[in-house]
Amino acid sequence: MIVKLAQQDIRRYNRFIWKIVIGGFAIVVLLFVAVGLGLFGPLPSFRDLENPKSNQASEVLSDDGTRPLGSYYWENRSPVTYKELSPNLVHALVATEDTRFYKHSGIDFNRVFTIVLYNMIGKKQGGSTITQQLALNLYSERSHNKAKRFIQKLKEWITAVRLERHYTKEEIITMYFNTVSFGDYNTFGIKMAAQTYFSTTPDKLTPDQAAVLVGMVNAPALFSPIRHPKRSQDRRDFILGRMADEGFLSDGQVTEYRAKPLGLKFHRIDHNEGLAPYFRQTVKDEIRKILKDNGIVKPDGTQYDLDRDGLRIYTTINADMQKYAEEAQATYMRNLQAQFNEQWRGVKLSKSIHNYDLLIRQGMLRSDRYAFLKDQDKTDEDIREDFNTPTSLQLFTWHGKIDTVMKPIDSIVYNKLLLRNAMMSMDPVTGHIKAWVGGINFEHFKYDQVKQGARQVGSTAKPFTYSVAMENGDSPCRQVNNVPDTIYTPGSAPWCPRSGPKETIPGMLTLRQALAHSQNWITAHLMKEIGPVPVMELIKKAGITTQVQPYPSICLGVFDASVFDMTGAYTIFANQGIWTQPTWLLRIEDKNGNVLYTQHTPVKQVLNPQTAYVMTYMLKGVIEEGTGVRLRYKYNLNNPIGGKTGTTNDNSDGWFIGITPQLVTGVWTGCEDRDIHFRSTSQGEGANSALPIFALYMQKVYANPALGIKKNVDFVKPQNGVEIVTDCSVYNQAQTGQPASPAAPDKKLGF
Incomplete structure (x- = not known):
């Protein structure tokens, strides 16, 4: 009788467990269907998949069509092709983020069920494949709400499968490197990262350099080689070891590369960089006007955004001649400014310059400092006091920028005397x-x-x-x-x-x-x-x-x-x-x-x-x-x-x-x-x-x-x-x- 009851209980418990499993599976299936139907928000369309969204810099090119003068950007990003990627980059990414990348179709179910085991034995891997990470980079912001993040994860899975159907593995790798962020220096995409941190191009990155950059992709602030060099080097060494585990490097190569310093050639890139910065800034509004006046819009009917839509602007500027012009100016103006300074040495400006007080006041009114103080609702008296209080300032000289302490009003006089x-x-x-x-x-x-x-x-x-x-x-x-x-x-x-x-x-x-x-x-x-x-x-x-x-x-x-x-x-x-x-x-x-x-x-x-x-x-x-x-x-x-x-x-x-x-x-x-x-x-x-x-x-x-x-x-x-x-x-x-x-x-x- 007791045995009979026990068997009944077991069968009842089994039925209960199976109901939970089947019910849970059904709920997951229904959630997938609901997400696929867009009940939790739209998924990328086929058109979106063919034209993935990313904030891509518009490049300004010289007259030969190949040499960049600079770019317009919201996110400092310029795309590369797969051929422009060093194999070291691909190997480092696959070895660290997705070892079965070439075997799955967007979702690695084997990875999902074994992720805990991987972390237990030291092969630290996240739960998302490269394709899923790309889906997140392209189409959504990571939510911190657990419920929303779960739905978001389902969207990423579906999008990842669609990406795999529409693109080759090489194209997915390329899009990944073109969309990922590399830290708080407005550096997006591998091309800008290679230039910013190593002053080189993606195709020339060595295994250790590639390991540094790949180490940043999931936590750029945490593994920044500028802010946290020791942590970045440890991460680099780990990735080099993973590359050896996957057969991309020999043990001897790993030892050699781990012995090297980070070897950074950091060069922060901003809108001031590149040739012809005045030209690029001045014609930016003219380019917008050309697009607007000629009714040139995107396929969806919206206006092109120079900072986000990756346009290529072919100009007449010759890079060599532009360089010669900038060099000629710098060479002679340095000498001419010395001549000018010598003429004004020992001269009391307020007595020698007509309308001196008016000129200085106009300079103050046109300054960025004045505009900032006005935005802070400062009174005229407060602003005058600020301009007459010594503070730390950076000044331009023909021998380089200098940091000094002086009154802002005196810096206006200094700049007025610059030719x-x-x-x-x-x-x-x-x-x-x-x-x-x-x-x-x-x-x-x-x-x-x-x-x-x-x-x-x-x-x-x-x-x-x-x-x-x-x-x-x-x-x-x-x-x-x-x-x-x-x-x-x-x-x-x-x-x-x-x-x-x-x-x-x-x-x-x-x-x-x-x-x-x-x-x-x-x-x-x-x-x-x-x-x-x-x-x-x-x-x-x-x-x-x-x-x-x-x-x-x-x-x-x-x-x-x-x-x-x-x-x-x-x-x-x-x-x-x-x-x-x-x-x-x-x-x-x-x-x-x-x-x-x-x-x-x-x-x-x-x-x-x-x-x-x-x-x-x-x-x-x-x-x-x-x-x-x-x-x-x-x-x-x-x-x-x-x-x-x-x-x-x-x-x-x-x-x-x-x-x-x-x-x-x-x-x-x-x-x-x-x-x-x-x-x-x-x-x-x-x-x-x-x-x-x-x-x-x-x-x-x-x-x-x-x-x-x-x-x-x-x-x-x-x-x-x-x-x-x-x-x-x-x-x-x-x-x-x-x-x-x-x-x-x-x-x-x-x-």
Whole structure:
């Protein structure tokens, strides 16, 4: 009887247990079905699987389409292909995270049931396969709520199976490395991780380096080689051992690699990194505008996000020429700043600078510190106190950044006395911009002086007046007496420009000599003959977008213009009278290589080709005998080069625009505020403050034959010939029947 009861109890208990097992299994099945039907939230669609979401940086590429200038990103991430992954990376990941990766189909049930055993014998492995981890990386954030995390886990399992059906194992490995985070330095994806921690590329990672990075994938903060080097090294050594266990390394190799230090070559990457940071920042909004204005949207109809959608922006910037331009600026501005500092040494600024108090207050109001304090609801009195309280600050110098303690108001004075500089170089025929240097240091001074800034152009405007004269049939050989010539305009006061005794060459000068030596009185004489309206019209046709009023003084460059516009305007001289719009963009592609936009460059005939050719002859005179002569005697640039220096009132701005048949390059130098400037023309003139940067840049350009910029190429004559007489002996005989008078003495004025 007792046995019978016991057997009944056993059967009852068995039925109960089986009900629990079957019921539990049924519940799990129902949960899977419910999750699969989207009752707990949508799963990725097939389209999503074909286009997995990840915050992918948009790359800005140089003109060869391969060299990156930098990127736009929310998460600093650039994708790689499987071929770009070192086998050491793949081996380290598989050995550590998923040894049966090549055998399962997304879910490793053997792994699920044996995970406890694995941890007991020391083979520390998580419960998720690589594919499941990828599903989490791509489609969800890890929940800390246990119930939500359970549902999330089911979603990951289903997604993992779908991923395995749609992608090969190699593609899954690649997506994993492209999506994983590598710590708190805004480093996402293996390409950025290899560059950040070891200054290399993923295909060159050694086994020990690969082990360090793979060791970070599940806990980047815990195993950071920067924050926790000992912990990172222990993790590396463990992974090397796992690689040996799986047959990827020999025991001898493991011993060798474990004996090595971490060997980091850490280089934190941010938006300041890379070539042409001013260019990249300035054109970012223009790229957005291009996409919006042309109705270019993603397949789902939403707008492209430059920081997240992995676009590839192919630009005209040449990486080598950009590097040469940045180097030329840094080399010379270091020296020029020393000259500037010497002029102001011992000078009381508040007594010497006009509107000193106003300038400093404006600098304070424009500062990031002021904006931050305002956001904190600080009163004006609190802000003044803050700016007059010494604190730790970091300052830019040409010898590197320095950390110091000073009053923030004094740092404004310091920055006001730093010279700024901008430069742009372009192909006059195609319009392609080859180099763009918008300022002296993007980290400290974000304002771009190439496109955003506009400063008075000074004597760089004079060639437009001479061009109108040549267009009207004048000749470079015509002689004009270099004396004051007053212009009377109805409704305006009489105008006659100044010309100091050191700047003036007395007597009769040819127009070529007058332009070469930047003579104000002869330029004004031409303006009196031709009138301001034709000059204004030519300036506007040449692409100057700022306001230019038809006043006689525009012949001396009293209007403001950007380096971008002025450099573009000079293409009319180098390109047979054709203005070619400065162009920085070639095309935009999406992350899959589909072309979204192709740029077309507008061109228009502005000058007669004959006039343009004669102007190249005139501008060569500037270099051969005039204000730009130091290009020859100091920098040994004796090839066909034309150009024009420019210096504005009180030496506030120094300009030089140089032309060759293949390049037009504009350079500007000055302080942030025009009231702060060089105290002498000999140092503040464009020939000293801007021309040398052009010279250093061109020396490097010519030294690189791969660029195709040739020294022995001259400006091309018009097909129909040149009727304007440039041979002064012939011209003088035609005018007077006598040989031309001797040329005026060569005075290297540098104005």
